[in-house]
Amino acid sequence: MIRLRSLITYGLLCIAAFVSVFPFFWMLIGTTNTSADIIRGKITFGGELATNIANFVAQVDVARVLFNSAYLAIATSVLTLLVSSLAGYGFEMFRSKFRERIFAGLLLMLSVPFAALMIPLFVMMARAGLINTYAAIMLPGIASIFIIFYFRQSTKAFPHELRDAAKIDGLKEWQIFLHIYLxxxxxxxxxATIIVFMANWNNYLWPLIVLQTNEMKTITLVISSLASAYYPDFGVVMVGTVLATLPTLIVFFLLQRLFVQGMLGSVK
Amino acid sequence: MAVTRLGRNENLNGWAFIMPALVLLGIFMVWPILWSLWMSFQTGRGAMTQFGGLANLERLISDPVFLRALRNTLMFLVIQVPLMIVLALLLAVALNNPALKGRSLFRTAIFLPCVTSLVAYSILFKSMFATDGVINGFLETLHLIDAPIPWLGQPDTARIVIILAITWRWTGYNMIFYLAALQNIDKSIYEAARIDGVPRWAQFLRITVPMLKPVILFTTVMSTIGTLQLFDEVNNITTGGPSDATLTLSLYIYNLTFKFMPSYGYAATVSYVIVVLVAILSVLQFLIAKDRK
Structure with missing residues (x-):
């Protein structure tokens, strides 16, 4: 009875694991096959990898596109972490009734859907002449309520004695933040870096609205538009998909524990 | 109360640290959300707008495309979220068994999908569910179907693909939350239940689920809010088709604003439907949870 149950458990887990991993195999296999073979569901490696890469490079300014993605993801992440951790630290360290009310207000806005912001944001950016610029992509995301909340929660574990000692040593508040807190x-x-970097690297809807010329597009926008062609070349698309997935996949395997910790951070 | 110099300093510092974030949130969140409320009272297209009172609301309730998008979004919600939560719970319980061999391997594999970008995995699903594609190939090899199913060509099957895709992407994510919460349950509770002869399924329903209630609630709220805003998947797998069968509210707002002749006021009205739905569902879920305590 118990043997049978554990056999069923293993069987179901194997199926779940297979289903979870298969699309990754599918993506890798796809880079080596022709578009026709992909559509026909060929699940063995083919010999088209070089052709697909060559076609991808011919259709896409790879360096430019990867630069756009990397620049937007890294610059936005740095600014988001800075601004949001400052706020998280400020809310936790210097409590006042008024600021607590503001914080409660922020939490209420935590689940404001982006769909409700995108039209006014678009009009704002258009009026400011920022359409098709990096700034337009980055600005709305820098103050992230979620990350502020995350830092405030984590700051609860920051030992206050450290701050008191630093104050006695005559450090200013910003020095304490920079040299001790950080x-x-x-x-x-x-x-937090992992969460923010992934969100920005994978961002789709807002760049889709704001970035309009090819030399500004990110890898996410490029694979989306390649795949939505009337007759998409899926071999080429798969090469782009691998490029888009690789950075987050590498981060995940290198920093698995931190990755999971970041995702769980919000419920502690 | 006398304000000391130190206290005043603390207060100033408090404002200094949160000010950059507050200014940015004010400009890019508070102002847009209010502006979009004001927009929803404007009618007209492009730059020609005037105050229309409740005209947009009237248009809303008689707009068949909006009603279809609303129905689709709610349907995705009602089917997909419970399916995924139950699946994630079962997987978490199975993986929480310390006697299980290869736990971390299973956990990593099942978690892997949430590393992909929404656009990337949508494209993978689109290619896998092609009519002559790999999924139909599997099903035919297993003799589950006789003829290939045109997955993305029929309304119901296209919806199924969207639901399967989202479930694939997010089940592992939710599972991680449950696994973390399961670590905190005292093992002696199960020990006692086992000695009392409580069967496994009853232990699951009577111990595990109630103990995990806060996490289940949290993940349900997060998934609900996410599903209400569904955009990347439908835009990349089906572009809302066939014949609007997978059109969601977010995609409709996008189409209204950026595809057709822009109708900001009406699009803003539709976007407020999502705001209201998110608010109602969040409140409702918390009330239900409170009630059961």
Missing amino acids: PVMRSTYAA
Whole structure:
């Protein structure tokens, strides 16, 4: 009875694991096959990898596109972490009735859907002449309520004695933040970096609205438009999909524990 | 109360640290959300707008495309979220068994999908569910179907693909939350239940689920809010088709604003439907959870 049950458990887990991993295999196999073979569901490796890469490079300014994606993701992440961790620190360290009310207000806005913001944001950016610029992509995301909340929660574990000692030593508040808080909280920063970097690297809807010329497009926009062609060349699309997925996949395998910690951070 | 110099300093510092974030949130969140409320009272297209009172609301309730998008979005919600939560719970419970061999391997594999970008995995699903594609190939090899199913060509099957895709992407994500919460349940509770002869399924329903209630609630709220805003998947797998069968509210707002002759006021009205739905569902879920305590 118990043997049978564990056999069923293993069987179901194997199916779940297979289903979870198969699309990744599918993506890798796809880079080596012709579009026709992909559509026909060929699940063995083919010999078209070089052709697909050559076609991808011919259709897409790869360096430019990867630069756009990397620049937007990294610059936005740095600014988001800075601004949001400052706020998280501020809300937790310097409590006042008024600021607590503001914080409660922020939490209420945590679930405001982006769909309700995108039209006014678009009009704002158009009026400011920022359409098709990096700034338009980056600005709305820098102050993230979620990350502020995340840092405030994590700051609760920051030892107050450290701050008191630094104050006695005559350090200013910004020096305490920079020289003591930042190094002590590095694992919080690392986990938050992963969340923010992934969100920005994978961002789709807002760049789709704001970025209009090819030399501004990100890898996410490029694979989306390649795949939505009337007759998409799926071999080429798969090469792009691998490029789009690789950075987050590498981060995941290198920093698995931090990755999971970052995702769980919000419920602690 | 006397305000000391130190206290005043603390207060100033408090404002200094949160000010950059507050200014940005004010400009890019508070102002847009209010502006979009004001927009929803404007009618007209492009730059020609005037105050229309409740005209947009009237248009809303008699707009068949909006009603279809609303129905689709709610249908995705009602079917997909419970399906995924139950699946994630079962997987978490199975993986929480310390005697299980290869736990971390299973966990990593099932978690892997949430590393992909929404656009990337949508494209993979689109190619896998092609009519002559790999999924139909599997099903035919297993003799589950006789003829290939045109997955993305029929309304119901296209909806199924969207639901399967989202479930694939997010089940592992939710599972991680449950696994973390399961670690905190005292093992002696199960021990006692086992000695009392409580069967496994009853332990699951009577111990595990109630103990995990806060996490289940949290993930349900998050998934609900996510599904109400569904955009990337439908835009990349089906572009809302066939014949609007997978059109969601977010995609409709996008189409109204950026595809057709822009109708900002009406699009803003539709976007407020999502705001209201998110608010109602969040409140409702918390009330239900409170009630059961």
